Amino acid sequence: MAEEFQERTEQATPKRREDVRKKGKIAKSYEFNSAIVILVSILVLYFGGSHGYQKISNLTRFVFSNLHLIEISKDNVQKYVTFFFSFFSLNFLPFLIFLMAIGVGANIIQSGYIFTLEPLKFNFDRLNPINGIKRILFSRRSLFELGKGFLKIGVIGLTSYFVLRGVIDDVIVLMDSDVNKIFNLMSSLAFSLLLKTGMLYFLLAIFDLAFQRWEYERELRMTRQEIKEEMKELEGDPLVKLRIRRRQREIVKMRMMQNVPKADVVITNPTHIAIGLKYEPEKMNAPKVVAKGMNLIAEKIKEIAKRHGIPIVEDKPLAQALYKLVEIDEEIPPQLYKAVAKVLAYVFNLKKKNFKSVV
Template identity: 45%
Template sequence: MPENKTEKATPRKRQKAREKGQVAKSREIPCVMTLITGITVLYFYGSHMYQRFRGFSQYLFVNPSMEQLHLLPHLVLKEFAFMITPIMAGVLIVAIMANISQVGFLFSVEAISFDLSKIDPINGIKRLFSKQMVVEVFKSIAKIAIVGFVVFSIIKGEISNLITLMDREVGAIFKYLMVVSFKIIIYVAPIMVILAAIDYAFQKWEFERNLKMTREEVKEEFRQTEGDPLVKARIRSLQRQMAKQRMMKDVPKADVIIKNPTHLAVALRYVKEEMHAPKVIAKGAGIIAEKIEEIAKSHGIPVIQNKKLAQALYKMVEIGEEIPAVLYQAVAEVLAYIYRLRGEMNE
């Protein structure tokens, strides 16, 4: 992995990897779980299997016939299926659950689709000598060595009992083998579980490492998903311009413009039949304030200087909102003054 891949994978890249079937998964966990399940079911179900097999064998030998000889393969397969179904069912269920517990429900069409690169001999040779393959070989050797040592130690301790098996009945031999097998699993299982946990941690770490991205890749993905920042900035600029244009068109509808002497201007409109309180229909600072005042004067709209009220309206009220109750009295005094001026002018 290049050194410049320092950024964690984005959710989008993780989703794409999942769609391709690329997930952090250990093959050791299903193997361990199915092995433990199979031996456990066999231990508790073994005596029943033996009795069923014994009864089936006696039936064949006690009631021999040409018809039974002709049907023997069918009968054997049928009986064998009945005997191993509980074991296979338990192993299958546990194998599925072991995989689901690691990656959840996942079905990737792309992972099973035909790809010529998968059968390319050159790529095959590269994969054969890749670092991942070396790690897999090392894990397999370590697992075989550890498990083999445990199994050898147990069998070595049972040599004296193995010698006496020749003098025992078939049932006793079968039972003894089941006990020894279960004993082996008891000792091997914890070791296998630890190895599986280590392998899963390694697979998780390797997956995250391979999934890392460069800063350029993160920026490019952001542009693809969120849009180019320059384009978005341009769109926001156009939206602000359009909003200003609409706001300026509403200025002639105002009843009064309240400004402070320097750089703020707020346009108020009040229609008793339509509004509960006066509404801010335009506001601005600097050049926009000057433009509001210019439009207002050209349409004969009164412009009142009130520094505190202008600042309060500008900070507290957005365009299109009615003024808050705390400003009712101050605005009412201004509007009353304007209405008196209009009355005097009309007279």
């Protein structure tokens, strides 16, 4: 019960985002889709409308020129219907398919490809009239949609007013013009009105898309308790645990290899085990293991040691004891002090001799 009163202040986790997306809940603006389709339709009509107009004009001219030859009867009605259906399908169906593709593309641009049947599942809460009234009257989204509806009406109305006011004198003169001039002016006027309205509608759609995404992120927020429960659930997954342990081992291995150049000596088995030891009397109570490994890791440790001039000492019993008893970054136990001291004394004496010979 306490969880119900917690504020949703935390950003959604990747798992929650994935779960919500699988249910078909995404941030999407229908206004954005409509605006894209409208603008593309206007541009297609502007650049290809003359072709469609010519087709319809030729058909109209043919029909009216042959009215005296057309007979409507039971035998030829199907023939005429088939003819007109084929005509409009061949000339305008590609345009409609193209617009459908644009609409699908606008959806993919917003939220990527997603296919789920989850929204089609029966949900009794949707039939609850109280919940429906709350969504309609008291939700932030419904108020926004109401304001957006008034804004769309205002945009279309004001745009139409200013466009028509600028050409009212030209329209009045059309009373004495021929049909072609009337058609050309009205076409130009319609395109100008549609284009300006479409551009303003597109700006409104951008604003709506921003709001939908903000509202979506807000609804995705989680309480701290939900995050804790999700973390427990994830940590309980054996595969997740395995990946975490594997990653931890990789990090430890990487850090260990970086510490090998800092070692004073590497003690080997000689081929199966390698132990890197470091001792700073001023800072440490006892020598510390900075790296250890078997087989391939041991070979890598010895390779790095050779590259940095670190002495490599073969001592099978000591190497095995250090590998079993001491973890990385731990000091050696008292029972190994004597054996390790002999090795370090040998290494330090070797370094002094090398230093004197160089000098």
